[in-house]
Amino acid sequence: MASINTNIAAMTALRSLTATNNALTQTQDRISTGLRVGTAADNAAYWSIATTMRSDLSSLSTVQDALGLGAATVDVAYTAIDEAKNIVTKIKDKLVAAAQPGLDREKIQTEISELQAQLKGISDAASLQGLNWLSVDSSAAGYNATRQVVSSISRAGGTLSVQTISIDTSTMVLFDSNAAASGILDSTRNATTGAVDAAGTFTIATLDISALTDSAADLAILDGYIKGADLAITEMAAGATTLGAASARIEIQQSFVSSLMDAIEGGVSQLVDADMNEESTRLQALQVKQQLGIQALSIANSSSQSILSLFQ
Template sequence: MTSILTNVAAMSALQTLRSISSGMEETQARVSSGLRVGGAADNAAYWSIATTMRSDNMALSAVQDALGLGAAKVDTAYAGMESAIEVVKEIKKKLVAATEDGVDKAKVQEEIAQLQDQLKSIADAASFSGENWLKADAGAAEVKDVVGSFVRDDNGNVSVKKIGYTLDDKTVLFDSTNNTPLTTYGSGILDAQAQYNGTDGVNVDITINGVASSPAVKGYSTNELLTLGLTFTTNTTTNQTVADNAGTVEYLRLDGQDKWVKLTATAPTTGQAVAYNDGSTDYFVDTADLPTNVVNADAGFSAYNLDITKLDDVATAMGGSFTEADALDFMIQYIDDQLETMTSAAADLGSIAMRIGLQEDFVKKLTESIDKGVGRLVDADMNEESTRLKALQTQQQLGIQSLSIANSASESILTLFR
């Protein structure tokens, strides 16, 4: 049946052409955007995943920037700590050199003072973006956080992980609350006042009934004996130096030391060997003269303001019978202890710097992996889409031709009316 009102062939051709045009629009959208899933309507599941992962990637980009800022802060603190360690090593070297007899301690102190000023300069300069981790409130124990990573767990909960570094008396060189470190003390590694804990005892070798022992007795300094008005003599026979008062021998100097021990004319223990004889009387080491135990004595110096020209003051401040040599030995030990603390702090900074570096590399790789994963879900295969577009263009041309043929079929009816 042929009808001029209803052209079934044209209607079929037009429907086909519309379908082809719709396919072309979809393919052209993929070609122009490069996306196979450009919206939720294309594939709701893949679009949802891709949107979430793109959001996470943006967060990771922010983490990467924060890691760069944190790395700069840590590197600045590490560089300052490393430089300060080298300076403290030099101070320790000068102190050891000062133990040699005949050394001009005033000249050595001039060099130490320059090194101490350098320490202050290093701490003041180790600042990045307004933060100084080497000069801070050491008593506050403030934790400085560096962004480490962005994490999404299995339940979809997100969190930002941080790396903490505590600023306290084990990591801060100078206490920022101490405005005059030359005359006062703070809580930092370099401006904290040294605390002496020890004893003024010395071990002496004695024999009791032929059995050797080394008991600890109190050791006296020469200056301490001078204040007692004692007379110092040397026995030409035994080559022993003694200090006595009104002819009564009281103290004996130990070989090779500026230390004296108290003597007694009565043997403290039966069978104890004689320590000294003045030609008429035997004297024994007074083992009952016990040493003084010193606990938390303020030694009167810090690493920043120690002065080896004032060793007598330090010896007195230590709280027992100490010599200047004792004070210098304690200074060396104290500086070595602070150096060990600084080394530990530098190790912590170095490990954080290493961790940040590893995290930066991981974030870069993770970002790339997420981009690849999202691409696999939503990116269009351009080879496939271009081939499809070419085919649809051909189909469209054929559809137009078919519609033209279907429309021309109605015109043939006119010949029946001629």
């Protein structure tokens, strides 16, 4: 039946053309953005997962910055304690030289005093962003000898938690302002063994040989000083070892976080990125389909015009 009120062929052609135009618009959006899931409307599940993964990726970028700051702090402390160890070695050498009878120990003490001042300067200067692990005040509110370096994040059951690397700095403190505690260089030591002793009579930072003579008693004191300096070197070496191990662990963690970020970014890409080869092929097909749809609609509309010939 020919009708001017209802053109079934035109309506069918119009629906097909509208669907083609919608698909073409979607394909063009994917090509322009590079995403096949750009909004929750495209794929709610993938969009939600990708949003969480992008959030974690941003947090991991912050973790990288924290690891970089932690590595710098460890490097500053290591450099300072290593240099302090070298200076104490020089002090020990001068103490050994002073054990030779007849030497002017007052002049040797002048050199030792300069080295002692350098020790305090190095310790106080080993600070980064207000953090100093070598010169501390353990009586200060909130002081904790165990330092934390943010190392990563983990998500379990939808709950995000921050992971840290713990570094025990108690073995590397050189100076402690707390009267009830002491560091390696300002702790009192036993006059005979050189070991740390609360009832000791000297510290590496303040020992003075200028008044010592060649008497057996004074030479015994000098021997205690030498043993104390040697033990201090061993103690600082232990602290440097702790810092070295922490530095190596931070470096490994930095590499891991970088690889993890790459993996997450790849995962997000798999979920939401558009395959440009596929989209370009679809675009060409839809463009041809659109042209055919326009022609089909034109043909369907022209059929109504033929009814006019019946009334001529």
